[in-house]
Amino acid sequence: MKNIICICCPTGCHLSVDETKGFAVSGNLCKRGEIYGKQEIQDPRRIVTSTVAVKGGRYSRCPVKTSGTIPKGMMFDAMKTLDNIIIKAPIKTGQTIIKDICGSQVDFIATQTIDAR
Structure with missing residues (x-):
């Protein structure tokens, strides 16, 4: 289980991503948080x-x-x-x-x- 903070919006949800359960995301208040959590653990990407x-x-x-x-x-x-x-x-x-x-x-x-x- 990895814990991250979502940066998709100002809310800053505290996400937990469980790699053992198919990257299940909890703690998100919207769908964007779920997408971000999975992406950040599987393939983190950045703007440079x-x-x-x-x-x-x-x-x-x-x-x-x-x-x-x-x-x-x-x-x-x-x-x-x-x-x-x-x-x-x-x-x-x-x-x-x-x-x-x-x-x-x-x-x-x-x-x-x-x-x-």
């Missing part, structure tokens, strides 16, 4: 946020995030893909910075518009 270097822009770094969730075990490999990335301004919010991170079918996208200097 970071920054990348910018050349010729008003700012020297641009915030980026994954366009969807990636497996938790892939987070550090995903971050490594950003290490040597330098993007040229101008950059638009939502612009794809890196496609298909580590074969995950998820992209890194810009979360801020940065104009050229």
